Amino acid sequence: MDLHIALDPRRKVGSLEDALRDAARDGVLAAGIRLPASRTLAADLGIARNSVAEVYARLVGEGWFEARVGAGTWVRARPTTTPAITPAAAVDRSTRFDLDLRGGIPDGSMFPRSAWADAVRRALSDAPADALGYGAPEGVAALRERLAEYLARTRGVIATPAGVVVTHGFGGLLGLVARALAAGGARRIAVEAYGHASHRMLLTAAGIETVALPIDERGVRVDRLAALDVAAVLLTPAHQFPTGVPLARDRRSTLAEWATRTGGIVIEDDYDGEFRFDGRSIGAFQPLAPQHTVYGGTASKALSPALGLGWGVVPEALHEGVLAARAQTGTATDALSQLALAAFIHAGAYDRSVRSLRLRYRARRERFEAFVDRHLPGARVVGLAAGIQCLLELPPGVTEAEAVAEASARGLRIGGLAEYAADASTAASRRPALVVGIGAPPEHRFEQAMAALAAAVDAARR
Ligand SMILES: Cc1ncc(COP(=O)(O)O)c(C=O)c1O
Numbered sequence: 001m002d003l004h005i006a007l008d009p010r011r012k013v014g015s016l017e018d019a020l021r022d023a024a025r026d027g028v029l030a031a032g033i034r035l036p037a038s039r040t041l042a043a044d045l046g047i048a049r050n051s052v053a054e055v056y057a058r059l060v061g062e063g064w065f066e067a068r069v070g071a072g073t074w075v076r077a078r079p080t081t082t083p084a085i086t087p088a089a090a091v092d093r094s095t096r097f098d099l100d101l102r103g104g105i106p107d108g109s110m111f112p113r114s115a116w117a118d119a120v121r122r123a124l125s126d127a128p129a130d131a132l133g134y135g136a137p138e139g140v141a142a143l144r145e146r147l148a149e150y151l152a153r154t155r156g157v158i159a160t161p162a163g164v165v166v167t168h169g170f171g172g173l174l175g176l177v178a179r180a181l182a183a184g185g186a187r188r189i190a191v192e193a194y195g196h197a198s199h200r201m202l203l204t205a206a207g208i209e210t211v212a213l214p215i216d217e218r219g220v221r222v223d224r225l226a227a228l229d230v231a232a233v234l235l236t237p238a239h240q241f242p243t244g245v246p247l248a249r250d251r252r253s254t255l256a257e258w259a260t261r262t263g264g265i266v267i268e269d270d271y272d273g274e275f276r277f278d279g280r281s282i283g284a285f286q287p288l289a290p291q292h293t294v295y296g297g298t299a300s301k302a303l304s305p306a307l308g309l310g311w312g313v314v315p316e317a318l319h320e321g322v323l324a325a326r327a328q329t330g331t332a333t334d335a336l337s338q339l340a341l342a343a344f345i346h347a348g349a350y351d352r353s354v355r356s357l358r359l360r361y362r363a364r365r366e367r368f369e370a371f372v373d374r375h376l377p378g379a380r381v382v383g384l385a386a387g388i389q390c391l392l393e394l395p396p397g398v399t400e401a402e403a404v405a406e407a408s409a410r411g412l413r414i415g416g417l418a419e420y421a422a423d424a425s426t427a428a429s430r431r432p433a434l435v436v437g438i439g440a441p442p443e444h445r446f447e448q449a450m451a452a453l454a455a456a457v458d459a460a461r462r
Helices: 012-026 038-045 049-061 087-096 113-126 141-155 169-183 197-205 222-227 249-262 316-329 335-346 349-375 400-409 424-428 443-461
Strands: 065-068 072-075 164-167 188-192 209-213 232-235 265-269 293-298 310-313 380-382 389-393 433-437
Touching: 012 049, 038 049, 049 065, 113 335, 113 349, 141 164, 141 293, 141 310, 141 335, 141 349, 164 169, 164 316, 169 197, 169 265, 169 293, 169 310, 169 316, 188 197, 197 209, 209 222, 222 232, 222 249, 249 265, 335 349, 349 380, 349 389, 349 443, 400 433, 400 443
Parallel strands: 188 209, 188 232, 232 265, 265 293
Antiparallel strands: 065 072, 164 310, 293 310, 380 389, 389 433
């Protein structure tokens, strides 16, 4: 173990003793850590070995350290100074959010651990030494090739490896694109009336004002773009997040016309385009206006948000700006994970994972719809033809706030639609609904989560 200790040159041994005692007391040296051998520490610090051994012995005597015969000196577990948890608080803590039905979260228990471990092993053993240095800012070439091929094949995206940029999730891409647009003079960007507050925040943080576009049963009102003075629009055409409506075909054409006519940029968030359940394959928007679209995708749904991997297919006009933003923000994506994802896609494991998840999420979707039919009269499921989230429109008289509060009281984490609204006036005009993520709970908790949801809505009814 390497230890950082600042010694007072006038009293080296005394200051070593003080520093070690303080570190043990403050938890800088965690209980259970083995200390360096006295010979090693003495050589590192330039003091006599005996002096270090004496310091260790004194701290053992005081109870900070523990000497184990033949196994060195260890930091001893100390009585904790944090207040004891009363049984009631303990129960509260562990049951508070035992169940999760939040939107946009995949089931971590479905992560293909062994296939991913194989890909990591293969990537590591095949990587030449120079792949482990500082990589290209746009990402590892092997992964960009795999992604260009995968996106063309599965989503109809027009992509060459040169146009692909690997990022830290979709959020990472959006942050870079926002900065690139702002550097090019963009001041306002249209967003959907409902979406992730964190995405709007990324735009605002780049100095861009957001303007909300309404959503109806045929998707986002892109016809309104013409009347707005915006440089770009951020949207989820395949499966609006979180309302679930796809963008109607004629609106896609309207959007493409707007972009081509005005030079506006479409930022397409294709976060769950692979998960369509009703046999209607809705391809990406990007091929309708490839010069004007930043296509964005993520491994957060088909694999896991824990990987922090996403990608963009960036039009030539923005490519340099996006890489400049990356340099300014110091946000490179780690090369080993990129190599592993390349190997994973190459082995066909990404396709297999998507197919298997699609079947499992489809089964959940059917269970959820049947459950609502039976146990939640007056409620309605909307937008579950694709993806892993939908809206549960609440029975008349039930408010989102009441349903969410009753759910929390039952240990169920869930959000109301209003939490996703770009502004308060949009939220006021819609029927109250919860955003239900059917992917969030592991399989063995799904039934229990649905039951808690039904109980919460029932309690809010009274
Ligand atoms: C609408 C939407 N876009 C994008 C993402 C993926 O974001 P990231 O790749 O940053 O994890 C999610 C995930 O929850 C999402 O719900």
